[in-house]
Amino acid sequence: MDSQKTRTEEAEVSPARNTASSSSSSFLGNLLVVPMDGSHWIGIKAIAEEMGRRGHRVTVLIPEISIRLGPGKYYDTVVYPVPYDQAYLDSVMSSHTDILKKETESITERIKTRFSQFQKISNFIHITAEGLLFNDTLIARLDFDAMLTDPFLPTGSLVARKLGEFWYTGIISIPTVNVLRGMLFSMDMTATGCPSPPSYVPRFFTGYTDQMNFKERIVNTLVKCVLLCKMIIKKLQSQINLYINKYSDTMYNRSDFTLDFPRPLMPNIVLVGGINCDVRNPLPEDLESWVSGEHGFVVFTLGTMVSDMPEEITSIFLEVFRQIPQKVIWRYTGQVTSSIPENVKMMKWVPQNDLLARAFITHAGSHGLFEGLCHAVPMVMLPLGGDQHDNAMRFVNKGVGVVLDIFSITTEILLQGLNQVLHDIRYKENVLKLSALHKDRPVDPLDLSVYWTEYVMRHKGTEHLKPAVHELNWIQYLCLDVIALIVTVVLTSCFLTIKCIKLCYRKLSKKRKQD
Amino acid sequence: MDSQKTRTEEAEVSPARNTASSSSSSFLGNLLVVPMDGSHWIGIKAIAEEMGRRGHRVTVLIPEISIRLGPGKYYDTVVYPVPYDQAYLDSVMSSHTDILKKETESITERIKTRFSQFQKISNFIHITAEGLLFNDTLIARLDFDAMLTDPFLPTGSLVARKLGEFWYTGIISIPTVNVLRGMLFSMDMTATGCPSPPSYVPRFFTGYTDQMNFKERIVNTLVKCVLLCKMIIKKLQSQINLYINKYSDTMYNRSDFTLDFPRPLMPNIVLVGGINCDVRNPLPEDLESWVSGEHGFVVFTLGTMVSDMPEEITSIFLEVFRQIPQKVIWRYTGQVTSSIPENVKMMKWVPQNDLLARAFITHAGSHGLFEGLCHAVPMVMLPLGGDQHDNAMRFVNKGVGVVLDIFSITTEILLQGLNQVLHDIRYKENVLKLSALHKDRPVDPLDLSVYWTEYVMRHKGTEHLKPAVHELNWIQYLCLDVIALIVTVVLTSCFLTIKCIKLCYRKLSKKRKQD
Secondary structure (H helix, E strand, O other): OHHHHHHHHHHHHOOOOOOOOHHHHOOOOEEEEEOOOHHHHHHHHHHHHHHHHOOOEEEEEEEOOOOOOOOOOOOEEEEEOOOOOHHHHHHHHHHHHHOOOOOOOOHHHHHHHHHHHHHHHHHHHHHHHHHHHOOHHHHHHOOOOEEEEOOOOOHHHHHHHHHOOOHHHOOOOOOEEEEEOOOHHHHHHHHHOOOOOOOOOOOOOOOOOOOOOHHHHHHHHHHHHOHHHHHHHHHHHHHHHHHHHHOEEEEEEOOOOOOOOOOOEOOOEEEOOOOOOOOOOOOOHHHHHHHOOOOOEEEEEOOOOOOOOOHHHHHHHHHHHHOOOOEEEEEOOOOOOOOOOOOEEEEOOOOHHHOOOOEEEEOOOHHHHHHHHHOOOOEEEOOOOOOHHHHHHHHHHOOOEEEOOHHHOOHHHHHHHHHHHHHOHHHHHHHHHHHHHHHOOOOOHHHHHHHHHHHHHHOOOOHHHOOHHHHOOHHHHOOHHHHHHHHHHHHHHHHHHHHHHHHHHHHHHHHHHHO | OHHHHHHHHHHHHOOOOOOOOHHHHOOOOEEEEEOOOHHHHHHHHHHHHHHHHOOOEEEEEEEOOOOOOOOOOOOEEEEEOOOOOHHHHHHHHHHHHHOOOOOOOOHHHHHHHHHHHHHHHHHHHHHHHHHHHOOHHHHHHOOOOEEEEOOOOOHHHHHHHHHOOOHHHOOOOOOEEEEEOOOHHHHHHHHHOOOOOOOOOOOOOOOOOOOOOHHHHHHHHHHHHOHHHHHHHHHHHHHHHHHHHHOEEEEEEOOOOOOOOOOOEOOOEEEOOOOOOOOOOOOOHHHHHHHOOOOOEEEEEOOOOOOOOOHHHHHHHHHHHHOOOOEEEEEOOOOOOOOOOOOEEEEOOOOHHHOOOOEEEEOOOHHHHHHHHHOOOOEEEOOOOOOHHHHHHHHHHOOOEEEOOHHHOOHHHHHHHHHHHHHOHHHHHHHHHHHHHHHOOOOOHHHHHHHHHHHHHHOOOOHHHOOHHHHOOHHHHOOHHHHHHHHHHHHHHHHHHHHHHHHHHHHHHHHHHHO
């Protein structure tokens, strides 16, 4: 308790960031954080740190073995045991590297490999979640005003539900703030009741822009309503509806309209794209002097998930870097057998947010893209999976970079792509314009996140921002019952009118005949 | 020019309000304002003043005869001649008073009166707009970075279009910021491409909430798609589409989700409800001492449009005020023949934003409601027309006031309603809660309006916030072509499958017979 007190006091005396509103500074509460591991941790960690720095008591629940989760200056951590060790986690992580293997295997083998990878990861997620959810002693100890979580995995929402005042009724949970980039089949948008017309809102995994031709609109519509998918996700969606609809008070989308295309949004969706780009620190002196040169430098990272790459791919990159005059900083922890050119520096961790590079070679994860955008660096994008292909296509559409297929990459293709963004001035011009738009916002995304998190705590939720759509079933929502009634009335009137006319006509003809 | 210089300098040296972002203070531009007269002027005036105070050159175009339009401390005015005098304007305004006449006339007469009033007002709007639009000398002199206007009347948008760089192509106008509360038939939402599902988004003039039963959903849907209305407004909508879609860069809606129900919004729609409640000034001393008493006081105003009321209605109000212990401040400029009770003070203008009253008797215009909400005053609402009935029903739904029909009001009804909000503690509790939600926002609405107006000027529009829906016709938007193709393919496959099966069956039976 003593250390807790010290931490809070320290937070109070430290110079406060500009709060978005003065009213937000007066309320201090207890925030529980159930984060997701990997890159998803970045945004949530930033909010947790800032909330703690402003004097709230912030507690982060983390498993004893994790990839990136860990302690911070302004929050407490509560560590829960999990039934695996570091070696098991490493083996799960290494399966990511396999996806970069040159495709020499047969299709059946590749499907088999992918499936076993999927099982491995799914199993890992499962036992991690169970480690927390079945830890009744820990959960009984928790008492908080609100929950901050990533709904990509439902662990946080389930804990929030357990902590709910009337947990036995299964309806009410503690107020929950969700941070996410997006979910499969737009389940997050469906859950918030947000309209996503397939005519101009491209679905994930299609790689389309908001300007679709007829063929693309067909695919986009089919992706939305494909029956098989609907059946697969039906149960999942109803669960997600439950924990996002009923329980979510605010949903932060780690994006904005410089990355995504303009579309309708619900009042409780807050865009916080670029939440990770706020702070720039001075570079370590040795790195600063190494990168300074007339040609500038290139930063290369494929994110934290890819720590190792097959030899045939690393050698392509090294060959290309040998042919350019720029220095290259490469975040890489794997083995390299070929000789490393003089202009390449390999590092275990790259302060990519602090590097104002000439070009950025990235796997197009949303965090990396916003860092590149923030510093107006043209990009070579090598998407690996998830939302990365869509992210990359959006930035290609905006002319701030090129996308290359890492699975079929060659020295020529990579060299051409890299030279394109390095020497074609239009990429730099476009990224400068887009960067100016991205950075021009009434409230900094981190301040905004903290503001709405405090708001949810102050008002014990955001009931008045939840649209009535959640009370309706899909027939009512689409007014199909109303349309059916109107059509019936119109058809019946038409039918009766025709009948009447026929009757009159017949009577008239009869009369005429009689005459 | 000298006075212009002085004004700008003064604005620069005066202590700056907290700007929403530091970047907004560096850019100074030229803003043209084409306001609408009456209460619509309130929000626009606030933005114009604040833009001027921050150092922008702000020019407001106003007709030489007007109801409320006039000069301000921080903006210039350019006055254009209109072909009417004050007496004509007074006669137009007096027609508003007529609507409060007790309904002794026959229905035909009332329709006739209403129609002639409508014609009078419509004619007045027309000649005022022509006074500006046909003033070529004036328009040729205008050169601005952006336009701030109220799209309820298209005058501003037409001027913006005239000022557009490629005016002759009829496509491009100068960047335009629109401020409005809403338009007939939700034409503003249609024009921005914003989905408004009739199942939970109540239409104006229905008085419904977001929780509608089957019958209400039928009416709400019919209001949305009634053929006759559609035909009447078709041409109007296409014009409005043009000037809001293509030309509008940001649309401020003078509302928020404490007044309106939660619904989807487009990225270029900014909610600035309560923009008029920012500044509170100390009351004049005599008024301050007069209102201070143990029972508190009631503020009563029916807005600027109703300056006079029939004797039979004023006497009802006076009779009720005589029966309550509270002081009453009544904004009224008309004649009163009955004796005025001691606790009633009649004023030509009421600083209603500065009065923390026990109750507020209002016509439920959106500005008044936000002022009442801002100061957490329970309300007796007497809607007269326009959006007022819907506004009132929303606040009744939220339990912050009662609505009474002024056209059939009696002493008993008014006294009961007033006593209800004065003595039932629940109204005060509800309005306190709603007021806290209304005032809890990351950026003050006036700052937010100024921020986005500057944004539009800095970036010469908000092209990246305009959804691609504007490029689609309604068949494409609803994907009816896609659905038609899918249905055709499915039906054709079914048909062919059945044909094949029949053919096989026939061949088989034939073969069997042969056997």
